[in-house]
Every structure is written in structure tokens, then in C-alpha cells.
Amino acid sequence: MTDDIDLPPHALNAAAGSSRQPMLFVPGAGAMGVGLLVFSLSVLFASSLIGYLYIRAQAPVVAHLRLPNLLWVSTAVLLISSITMHAGLRAIQHGRESRLTRNLAATFGLGLLFLILQAISAVDIFHSLQLSNIAMARVGIRNTGGLAPGLTPVVQTHVLIAAFYVFTALHALHVIGGLIPLGVVLQRAINGVYSRNYYPGVRYCSIYWHFLDVVWLVIFVVLLATF
Amino acid sequence: MTTAEISEHIGEHAPIGGNYLNQGKGIKSWLFTLDHKRIGLMYLISGLTMFFIGGMLAMVIRTQLLVPNGLIFHGSYEAYKHYNQVFTLHGIIMVFMVLVPIPPGALGNFVLPLMLGAKDVAFPRLNLLSYYLYITGAIMAVVSTLLGAVDTGWTFYTPFSIQTETYVVWMVLGIFLLGFSSILTGLNFIVTIHKLRAPGMKWFRMPMFVWASYATSIIQVAATPVLGVTLLLLVAERVMGVGIFNSALGGDPVLFQDFFWFYSHPAVYIMILPAMGIVGEIITVFSRKPIFGYKFIVMSSLAIALIGFVVWGHHLFVNGQSAEWDAIFSFMTFFVAVPSAVKVFNWLATMYKGAISLSTPMLYALSFIVLFTIGGFTGVILGALATNVVLHDTYFVVAHFHYVMMGGTIIAFIGGLHYWWPKMFGKMYNETLGRITCVMLFIGINLTFFPQFIVGAEGMPRRYATYLPQYQLYMIASTVGAYIQLAAFLLMAGYLIHSLVRGKKAPANPWGASTLDWSMASPPTTGNFQEMPVVTQGPYHYDDMEYDGRLGGFVHVDPVPALAGAGVEH
Amino acid sequence: MSFNFAPGAANIIQMTTLKLPGVLAAWGLPHSDAVTGPDVQFLWDFILGVAVFFTVLIVVLMVFFSIRYHAKTKNQVGDHGHTHNTALELTWSIIPLILLMIMFVLGFKYYLNMDTPPSGAYKIDVQAKQWSWTFVYPNGGISDKLYLPAGRPVRLDMTSSDVLHGFWIPRLSIQKDVVPGRVMTVWIEAKKSARMWLQCAEYCGSGHSKMRARVIVEPYAQFKKSVHAIADIWKQNGKTLSLAAVGRKLHITLGCIACHNMTGAPGGVGPTWKNLAGSKVHDTNGQVVVANYQYLKSAILHPGHLKVKGYPRGIMPNTFAAQLKKIAPNGRALDALIAYINSKSKYANQQSLPPELRKSSTTVQPSAKPKTAPVKASGLPAAALPFVSKGKVLVQTFGCTGCHSVTGASGVGPTWKDLAGSAVTLTTGKVVTADYKYLREMILHPGTLLVKGATAGVMSGTYGSMLSGPKHPHEKKLKAIIWYLNSLSDHANKASWPPGVGTKK
Ligand code: HEM
Ligand SMILES: [Cu+2]
Secondary structure: OOOHHHOOHHHHHHHEOEOOHHHHOOOOHHHHHHHHHHHHHHHHHHHHHHHHHHHHHHOOEOOOOOOOOHHHHHHHHHHHHHHHHHHHHHHHHOOOHHHHHHHHHHHHHHHHHHHHHHHHHHHHHHHHHHHHHHHHHHHOEOOOOOEOOOOOOOEOHHHHHHHHHHHHHHHHHHHHHHHHHHHHHHHHHHOOOOEOOEOHHHHHHHHHHHHHHHHHHHHHHHHHHHO | OOHHHHOOOOOOOOOOOOOOOOOOOOHHHHHOOOOHHHHHHHHHHHHHHHHHHHHHHHHHHHHHOOOOOOOOOOOOHHHHHHHHHHHHHHHHHHHHHHHOOHHHHHHHHHHHHHHHOOOOOOOHHHHHHHHHHHHHHHHHHHHHHHHHOOOOOOOOOOOHHHHOOOOHHHHHHHHHHHHHHHHHHHHHHHHHHHHOOOOOOOHHHOOHHHHHHHHHHHHHHHHHHHHHHHHHHHHHHHHHOOOOOOHHHOOOHHHHHHHHHHHHHHHHHHHHHHHHHHHHHHHHHHHOOOOOOHHHHHHHHHHHHHHHHHOHHHHOOOOOOOHHHHHHHHHHHHHHHHHHHHHHHHHHHHHOOOOEOOOHHHHHHHHHHHHHHHHHHHHHHHHOHHHHHHHOOEHHHHHHHHHHHHHHHHHHHHHHHHHHHHHHHOEOOOHHHHHHHHHHHHHHHHHHHHHHHHHHHHOOEOOOOOOOHHHHHHHHHHHHHHHHHHHHHHHHHHHHHHHHHHOOEOOOOOOOOOOHHHOOOOOOOOOOOOOOOOOOOOOOOOOOEEEEOOOOEEEEOOOOHHHOOOOOOO | OOOOOOOOHHHHHHHHHHHHHHHHHOOOOOOOOEOOHHHHHHHHHHHHHHHHHHHHHHHHHHHHHHHHOEOOOOOOOOOOOOOOOHHHHHHHHHHHHHHHHHHHHHHHHHHHHHHOOOOOOEEEEEEEEOOEEEEEOOOOOEEOOEEEEEOOOEEEEEEEOOOOEEEEEHHHOEEEEEOOOOOEEEEEOEOOOEEEEEEEOOOOOOOHHHOEEEEEEEOHHHHHHHHHHHHOOOEEOOEEOOHHHHHHHHHHHOOHHHOOOOOOOOOOOOOOOOOOOOOEEEEOOOOEEEOOHHHHHHHHHOHHHOOEOOOOOOOOOOOHHHHHHHHOOOOHHHHHHHHHHHHOOOOOOOOOOOHHHOOOOOOOOOOOOOOOOOOOOOOOOHHHHHHHHHHHHHHHHHOHHHOOOOOOOOOOOOOOOOOOOOEEEEOOOOEEEOOHHHHHHHHHOOOOOOEOOOOOOOOOOHHHHHHOOOOOOOHHHHHHHHHHHHHOOOOOOOOOOOOEOOEOO
């Protein structure tokens, strides 16, 4: 999202005289762009959650599943990473460049850790597929799809599992999509590009990162409430 | 956040002098260009290519329907399936690769920064990324078609789209990318409009087209993610058997339709709003009179964009939605028709006491008004519950949306193309041929689609490879109309290409327009403006310019003081 | 009225000369024979009237302005004085708004009436499937034609067994989608006798344009006769049907199909009828009985006596004896059902057939013996080894090993040790060899071949779709898994190997 406006001021000065430079240094454009992106992605997550909740509200589930406990850990990891991200932003606002680098690195590491933990949970939940099949057999649902006539409809357990996969995968993709620019910003921080007066990349990353955090919390709560 | 760093070294800029077409040579200077005008042109070329492919598919459809048992595909389910693949591809290409992305991508990209007095869009690299997402999406669609062309209809209704053995997943992922491209374009335009207006360009001094693009962009950013989710869930459904949209697994097919139309109804406004913007520009310029009721038109664009979000259920009246919801959606549908009506009346009032010249763009704008009125009114018939249940999923609906999409969006787009053609390429086209083509298209469109209203009401369902013989007469008329359209488009291609090669050199302002996009030489330089324009009045005022016969265009004269405040002044 | 649909020039001329003026006179909407028709027609006329008025107004103004205010010179400019007029603009916002609201109210009012079935309507069930319509009348008659009584309300309850379909009869002013998984209801009251088409309006695949049915509205007395004739189960279109074909009709009209499927899919309320006749059935005491004619007969007539393993007693109603007797006091209706059950079984034999059919042993094939001979261990071809290791990875990723042990230990599912090539006893009592075909079937369609002691429906049916997408691009994976199974078994032989590697013809 960041663009020419992201160039440090001195770079802009150096480029002065180029035909398009002066128009393009637009304060606030980058932040607005990130804001719109976050809005658009929120619609994406919200609508998928609404779809799931709609189906889930139609009927009781066959059998409740246990969410892997590891999810609590990964949630904590993500929360902490949001804190380090914020600390990084505060650091550069006060001109503490090395502290910025440390915090960005921590955020990056925690982000990676989060992905790994999510992957483990995903494998874990795969095993409950077998359980779910047994549960379904008990109430007379054919695996081949469809409900034996005469039985009350129920939400099949594999709808839950599939929902789990869809949500975590969708979120994980966005985390990956956040790690890449975060890595770039980290690299630039190491190179000393940012200063007290110039840190747009850090700001955009932090907006996006908090967004990831909030989205995950909502997903997690929904999963907890419906599994 | 990434594009800047990644493509830091990609964009090299051409020196000042010459114009954007020749500043920077070689294929690379095009493929990696960050210039909004070049990106706009690339969209234009890609879009016209897709339009050509989609159009040829349409000719196949119309030829098939010449006889009741099908002229091309007949005799077996396998053959009908091929027909179904043809109309599916036609719909997908036209909607997702032409109507939604091309008016903003081609004309929006080219014109918007010019109109705002900006040197580019806010995020040029993102702009290029949008374009490549568009291309990638289109390529995936081609791949899917080669592997096993989709036969679901452009609406992908479940559970059929889950069961069919064609390559739905590829196609759907391709459209997902197209959607992403659309979101990024919308985002880019919104920020551009907010942040890159020239000094003095207040909100209510922006041209109609900018407002229309703004409304369009809002829909793109807010509605397209829902399409994304719908498509991803469809993929999950096919790959993992999620069961959300599949009744066999406890899901609900109607939920898919809700999701799909939650995007696709606003999407029809993504298609029509830029068209309305273009028509507004053309009418004021060729009536040489400020647009009538500027604020009403602006507000109606925004109203259409917002109310457009809550009418999607009018596609689901016969799907078992409860009567309460039916009523709400029907009500909102009628409500959203009001701003459209307002626009039409305002355009007419603009012509009143104008100084009208019926040049090619103006002819297109007038055609638009007629065709859109017919399309809009038949939409109203479809929005009424009692009549909808008789006409849903028939050729009546097909005719309705072709009147608004072909007669509306495409006609306005082509009008806009003729209007900005001199600015884009610095060449004039043959005016006589331009007018003849417009009339041919007008006749062709009516002949193609009007009989479809009747045949639909008479009892012909849509998406039929074969039909009952009593409908043949209408079908033949429709096919003849389609061939007339084809001839018109070929003629247009001929004189436009001729204009590129041999056309007369275009002056800076051939039509005497007063918006900023006509204030620089044709074609513009890469940087658009030599010096930052300063805006002191509203967008439309025609009494401060004079026709210069030597140039073949208009030049500014000192404004008459008494009239300086005319136009829209705030 | 005739249904002569031969296309041709005469037809076209006739249409031009006769129909078009009529169509234009009626403003395009076809004449409706439904009681709700006049409402729809009125609304249509009203909206169209408004539409035509405004369209003409707009076009006339446009043309008039274009001529009247045509620019004489390039430098002529329009009147810059009047750029807005709030009162005028409000007028042309509010007048359309009022007109539109009238349309909305009318539309909704009429629609509510069209959407709410009156009580006491005659009831017909509609079954939609790719690509045909079936109508089931209250007397059990089944037809592919929709008969309607003139002057009486009819309620249609519609279901789809596959994808979306659209029930549309324009000349009765009615349309409703048939959504799978739901019962969709419409009601119709036709005013007078007529014939027309019902066409599928919601796209449903290749045969969509051929999915139509005749609709025949008749005076009530005639209608009753027609429906009575349909209910004559022994005949169809005047021709006498075979016993099994009659049974096929009966199993739908009597509703057997609701609990007993024909596909062999597990998990039904009652046992499947596929391969039932002549097979061995386990009862709750662990005894095995053969499903011969006598058995089937008492199972239908006295369901309370049944003790089939896995199926609780008291679920199947004991009303069928009376119903069958009513249809055919001589017991032929019962025989028809049993003949039909036999026609679906590969174990059917002289003892399981109704006596009437026994002599003609050509109609039903006795069950085939397993063809593959018992096998002995043999080494796998070297070329198969890469597949084996790939298969091993696959079964882990798919989670197969969660239920099937590879060591011989017992688990949720049977162990895979020494499975390939071995002899397996099915629930049906039949002994088969676990050759390649069997293994493949087991994985793709678990439940069609249920191993003795296993519960139907435990193994997920989704592996099939995971392993075979469109046009089976994953055939390779399936083969790899079966190679792996072979590697675990001492009984593996050429018949249990997947074709291709090592098994040259
Ligand atoms: C006054 C304005 C309009 C009204 C009241 C209106 C109303 C409707 C209604 C009620 C339907 C549903 C018909 C049915 O399937 O039963 C419909 C379908 C449709 N409309 Fe419009 N419409 C309007 C303008 C537009 C515009 C401007 C566009 C596009 C540029 C458009 C594109 C479509 C399309 C594509 C469909 C059919 C989609 C499908 O089923 O494949 N409409 N319209
Ligand atoms: Cu719509």
C-alpha cells in the first residue's frame, strides 16, 4: 500500500524536479489506504462468520467437539505480538530506533510462532473427524450425505470442522500476508530508514496487525461459542 | 504495504516533452508502467479483447437459437451441455471481465486523475498490481475453460455448481482474483479523490464522472469481499465438502444465493454508475450548458450506491424467502428506482435551452437515455412481487438486464470512448461513420432485446438450448439484431483503427469541454500538468471559450465577469 | 387443442399474422387461466402504462430539445442562467416515488394472495429431478402429466432430489423454485379447461431445456376420471406393465422408498433393498436367515415379527398388509413389490421370486460366485515400491490409520494386515475376495460392501470425493494406497494389485 509517499523526505527532495513527484507526496493517503483495506477485509471475515452462524443456528449439532487447548496459547501469542507491535510504534515515535527493531523482530517471530501453533491445532482437529463420523452414524446420518427421512435435522459435525478450517486458514493467509510487509519494514528498520519524523511503514503495519488480532479474537469467540 | 518496496526499482520515468504514448519506449516501458494513462490503455485493450471473445460467444448463442431444436448444438444432453458452457462463459466474461472492471479500469484510470488535476492516482504501483490481478484472473478463467469449461451459468448456483464435473474451482479462483483487483482499484480511487484534488477543487466542484467513480468505488470496496467469501466457500464446498451451501449436507442453497446477490446486485451499480457519470459529462458538453441540478445528480449517485446494498433479495422472490423479506426487498427496489429517474429528468433538463450538437458521443448519450429508461422500467416490473413471480428466470429478465448492461453500460462506455478518444490518442475519428455506427447499434440492440421481452412474457425460460417452436419468430428477430450489432462493432473497429493510423490530429479541446481533463494537450504528457492547476469555479461553464477554426478546437478567452460565478458555484 | 410443434415457414407466417397483433394488444403478457391472473394482468397494465407514458414523454422531449435547441454555430452556448430548480427537482422525485409506491403496494397485496394456499385445497405432490417432473396424486397415482381440476384450488408440495429446479406455468401465473432439502408449496386455481406447458425455469444442467411437462386442466368430473385412471397401477399409457414395474410404482406410492433405499447406501431407517432378495440376513439372535419369498412376504405383511440386526422393531408401520389388500385382494400387489425387490438383487433366485415368475428364470440372474481363486503370498514387483511408500504417506495424511491398524490389532475399522487378497465375509453373509476391485470399492463407497461386524456409516464417505475429483485425476493416489495395502498382506496377489505396474496382460 505504501508508495512513493513512503519514501523518506530526503528521497523526495532528491527526486524533486521529476515530473510526478510533488503531487504524490500526500499526507495521510497511505493510512487511508490501509484503513480502507482493513475495512474491506473486515467485510470479508464478517460475511463468512455470518454465513456459518446462519447454518449453525438452523439446528442443534450432532455432537459437540472440543477445540484444541493449543488455541488458547496461540491466541495469547497473537495478543502479545500485538503488544510488541504497539511498543515498536511507540518506540519510533520517541525516536528509539533500536527498540523499534527489537520489537518488530519480536512481532515477526511471534507471528511465525502463531502460524505454527495454528497448524498443529489444525492437524489435531483432523482427528476429531473420526469421532464425528461415529457420532453421525449413531444418529443415522449417512456419510454419503443427507439425512435419513424422519429424523430431526442436525448440524453435522464436519460442518463445524470445515468451518474451523475455513476460518483458521483464511486468517492464517492474512497473517502470512501481514508477515511479508512486516519483514520488509523490519529490514528497513535495521537499515535505519525510520526516524522520529518518518515511520509510515511502521504505522501501516501496526494498523494491520491489530486488525489481525481483533479478527482472530472474534473468530475464536465464535468457535468457542458454537463448537 | 509491500508494493512500494517490491517494485521500488521498477518504474523509471520518462523525461518531460512529447506525450505519454511516446515517453518511454519498448514493451517493458508499458508492462511496468506506473502511469495511470498507460495502465488505463492496457485495461482498454484487454477489456476490448474480452468483449470481443464474449461477443463472439454471444453470436454462437444467437445462432444456436435460430431454430427450436438448436442449430449448432442439438440432439443430445452432451450437446446441450456445450451450449450451456457457451452461455456461461459469455456471462462470466461479460460481467466479471468487461462490465465490472473495464469502465473504471480503462476510462476511470485514464480520466480520473486528469479531472482532479492530479499527476497520477494515489498508489500507482497498486494500480499496476490491480491490472495484473485482472490479467491473472482472466488467464485462470481461460485455463479452466481449456480443462473443462464451466456449465453453471454466471451465477454459480449451488448445489449444481458443487456437483457438475466441470472445472468450477479454477474459474471461481480466477474470479476471486478479479474481485481482488476490483477492490484495489476502488480503494485507489477513493484515496485519490480524497487526497489528490488540485487546489481549489472542492467536493462540489468535482465533475459528475468523478462523483460516479467515487460511488462506484465505495461499492467495490464494501461489496466485493462478500463475493470473495462466497467463491472461497464454494471452492471449500467442492474440495472439502463443507456443507454450508449444500442441502445434501445440511446446508442451505438459498444462503448461497443471498451471498451471491449481496455482491452481485451492488455490482450492477458498479456497472451502471460510471456509465451514468459518462453520460452526464457528454450531455453537458454537447448541450453547452452546465448540468442541471448538479447536487441532485451527485446525491442520487450516492443514494443508488447505498440503497443498492439492501435490495439483493429481489433476485430471490421465488426461492422460498419469507413474504416479509419479499416485501422489504421489493420496497427497497422501488425506492432505488427513484434516483435513477431523477437522473434522467436532470439530463433532459440540461438539454433544455442548450445549444445542442448531435456529435457521436452525444448520440450515444441519447441512446443511453432511451435504452436505460426501457431497462429501468422493466426492472420496475420485475421488482413488483406479483409480476416478478410470473417473469422471473425468463427471457424477460434476460432482456431487462441486457437493456441496462448492453444498452446502458456498454453504450455509455463506447460513448465515453469516443468522447475521450482524441485525448487518449491525439487523433480524431471519422464523425460520419461514428454517427452511422451509433444508429446501427441502437437499432441492433432494440431488435435483439425487445423481442426477448415479449418471448419471455409469453413463456420462454432463460438458459434454454432448445425451445418450443411458437417462440421462433422472436428468436429470429433477436438473432438478426445481434448480427446488426456485430456489423456495427466491426465498422467501429475499422474506423477507430483507421483513426489511429491516419486520423486527423486532435486539438487540446475538440468538444469545448470545461473540465480539467481537456486543459492540456492531446495526448497528455506523462506528468499530465506542467504546472499545478488551480480551480476557481465549478466544473461546467461554456461561455468563456471560443472555437478556433484553425485548431479545430476550443480555446479559453477571458471570462465575462458577470458570468464568472455561473455554473455550479459553492 | 393440439400440440403440433413442427417448425416451419407456415408456422412462422401464422405466428406473424395471428399472434403478434394479439400479443401487442395484450401488452405482451400471455392470457392467464388462473384466478390470480386478472390481478397480475392489472398490475402489469398499470406499470406498463406508466412506463410507456414516461418513456414516450422522455423520447419526445429529447427529440424536441435536440431539434429546437440545435446549435447553429460552434460558438453558441446554452443558457447558463438556470442550473437548478429545487421545486422542480423535488416534483420529479416525488411523483415517481408515489407511483412506485402504488406499484409496490399492489404487487405485494396480490402476491400475498398468490403465495398463501387456501385451506382445504386438493393436494398433489410434485417431485422434480434432473430432468423430469413427477406428479403424485392423493390416490397414489403417479404421472408425468399434471392434471388439474378447473375451478378448484390445488395445493402443490414440491421437492427436488438433486439440484434447484423452477416450477413455472406462465399461463397459470405461477412460479416457484424447487429447492432441494425443502418442501416448496404453491397453489393454483385454474378457471377453465386448458392445456399448457410446465417448464423448468431454474437452470439445472444439461437437460434443463427439455425439462417440461404437460399441464391439463379439466372439468372436475373429467379430472377425477383421469386421476383414477392414473391410479390403475397395472397399466401405463394403456399398456400392461410387468410385475416388477408395478412394484416399482408401488414402492413409491406406498412410501417404502422413504425408509428403504435402492442404492445400497447405509444408514437408512430400514435396511436397503439393494441385493436383499435371496441374501442372508442376520437377526438379533445372531442367526442367519435367507431372504426368500416367504421371508419377504412376512416382512412386509407382519413387520412386528421381524428381528433384523441393527434395526429396532416397531418402526415400520403394520398398515401395509391392509393397503396391499385394498389394491389387489388376490395378493398380486404384494407379489409385485417382491418382484421389484428381486429385480434389484443379484442374489435373487427361484426361492426368492414370487411363484408367478418362477419359471422364467431368465429374467433374474442368480448370484455369481466369487471369481478369483484363493491366493497365496507373493512379492510385490519392484516397480510398485515407490507407490507403496507414497500410499503410506497418504493414509497417514488422510487419517485412515486412525481407525485401521496395520499391525493386526483391532480398531474402529478392520485391520489392514493381511487384508489384500484375503477372503472377507460381508454382513450379507457372502464371502468375497479382497481383490483390487473390492478394495477400491471399499475406499470409494464404504458401506456398499459392509464387512461383517462393522457398523454402516462409520467410515466416512468423503474419501471417495477426496480421491476422485472430476474425471478422476486422483486415480494415482487411490492406486498408491491400494499398493500400500498389498504390501501389508501375505495374501496379496495379482488380482489384488492395482492394474498397471507389474500386471502385464
Ligand atoms: C431501476 C433500476 C432497476 C431495477 C428496479 C431492477 C430490478 C431488477 C429485478 C427485480 C431483477 C430480478 C429479476 C428476476 O430475476 O426475477 C433484476 C435482474 C437483473 N438486473 Fe436489474 N434492475 C434495475 C437496474 C439494473 C441495472 C442498472 C443493471 C445493470 C447494469 C441491472 C442488472 C440486472 C441483472 C444482471 C439482472 C439479472 C441477473 C440474473 O438473474 O442473471 N439492473 N433487476
Ligand atoms: Cu438486482
